[in-house]
Amino acid sequence: GQNIDQPTEMTATEGAIVQINCTYQTSGFNGLFWYQQHAGEAPTFLSYNVLDGLEEKGRFSSFLSRSKGYSYLLLKELQMKDSASYLCAVRDTNSGAGSYQLTFGKGTKLSVIP
Amino acid sequence: NAGVTQTPKFRVLKTGQSMTLLCAQDMNHEYMYWYRQDPGMGLRLIHYSVGEGTTAKGEVPDGYNVSRLKKQNFLLGLESAAPSQTSVYFCASSYELAGEETQYFGPGTRLLVL
Numbered sequence: 001g002q003n004i005d006q007p008t009e010m011t012a013t014e015g016a017i018v019q020i021n022c023t024y025q026t027s028g029f030n031g032l033f034w035y036q037q038h039a040g041e042a043p044t045f046l047s048y049n050v051l052d053g054l055e056e057k058g059r060f061s062s063f064l065s066r067s068k069g070y071s072y073l074l075l076k077e078l079q080m081k082d083s084a085s086y087l088c089a090v091r092d093t094n095s096g097a098g099s100y101q102l103t104f105g106k107g108t109k110l111s112v113i114p
Numbered sequence: 115n116a117g118v119t120q121t122p123k124f125r126v127l128k129t130g131q132s133m134t135l136l137c138a139q140d141m142n143h144e145y146m147y148w149y150r151q152d153p154g155m156g157l158r159l160i161h162y163s164v165g166e167g168t169t170a171k172g173e174v175p176d177g178y179n180v181s182r183l184k185k186q187n188f189l190l191g192l193e194s195a196a197p198s199q200t201s202v203y204f205c206a207s208s209y210e211l212a213g214e215e216t217q218y219f220g221p222g223t224r225l226l227v228l
Contacts, residue, residue, distance in 0.1 A: 004156075030212055042204060042219035043157070050214070087157065091212070097159040097173040100211045101147075106156040 004105035006088050011111045012078055020073045020086050020108045028093030030100060034062050034073045035087040037107065043087055046073065075110075083112045116140055118220035120205050126226045127195045135190040135223050137205030145208045146188040147172075147217060148180060150201040157204065163188055164211065195227045 004024045012018040024032070031050040035043035047055055049064035049071060061074040073086055088105040095101050121136040137146065148160040159172030163182040177199060179191045188207075192199060202224050206217040 031214070033216060042221050044219070045216035048214045048216065089157075098162060098170055101159055101162065101172065102217065103159075103173075104157040106154060 004088055004090055004103060006086075006105040006108045008106070009109045009111070011113060012075075014078055014080060014112055014114050016078050017074065017076050018078060018110065020075075020088075020110065022071045022073070022088035022105055024069050024071070024088070024090045024105075026069070026090055026092045026095070028095075029066055029090065030093050031091040032062075032064055032071050033089040033091070033102065034060075034071075035089065037085045037087060039084070046086075078112050080112050080114070083110060085109045118205055118207055118218050120203075120220040120223050122223060123221065124224045126228065127192075128228050129196060131195050132191070132193050133195065133225075134192075135203055135205075135225075137188045137190070137207075137220055138186055139188075139205075139207040139218070139220075140186060141207060141209070141218065142185070143207035143209050143218075144185070145211055145217075146182065147206040147208075148178070148188065148190045149204045149206065150174065151204060151222075152201050160190065160203075195225075197227045199225065200227045201225060 006022045034046040037043040047062035054063045059076045064071045085107040087107045089102040118139045147162040149157045161180040166185040169180045205220040208217045
């Protein structure tokens with residue numbers, strides 16, 4: 001099975017930078033996704049990593065190290081609207097949920113304060 | 115283009131009652147998924163479908179049945195609801211199973227079983 005760990009809660013100041021970590025264990029790694037989920041809403045896609053390195057998309061960046069089973073999501077120039085839960089999801093070629101299915105972490109609730 | 119829609123948005127059931135949750139997508143996606151999301155548990159896959167007429171079990175399939183009679187619809191059924199099935203249910207769809215294409219989520223159905 002898979003084990004995906006991410007911090008439960010984080011708080012950061014408007015305008016600052018925050019890094020949300022995700023560690024995972026998998027037998028057949030096939031990609032890692034980050035989603036944003038505002039309270040009461042559906043998850044929305046932020047980023048995808050399958051090779052080692054940094055992927056940058058505007059204020060958001062995501063990093064992956066497959067050898068370490070580690071990823072992080074970096075949010076720059078934080079805005080109040082970034083207050084949300086951030087979900088790390090790993091795809092495994094043969095997960096407990098089925099072939100090539102996503103297993104989600106429990107999410108990190110980020111609060112941005114003035 | 116409505117994306118992924120779910121019906122109903124909210125429902126209250128008594129223990130033992132049955133109901134069907136409907137998911138529809140207009141993106142011509144081959145793959146569809148049903149998740150449940152509980153506090154402190156993250157998103158967990160219930161069942162999924164890799165095409166019209168096919169379904170497969172996910173991580174937590176017990177107590178649920180699904181059908182994919184039409185490509186655009188994916189139904190989730192609860193034959194005899196239990197309080198443990200109180201949750202928020204999300205449907206999702208995707209164009210491909212692997213690769214960088216993300217899953218697109220519906221707005222969710224909040225189910226309360228008394």
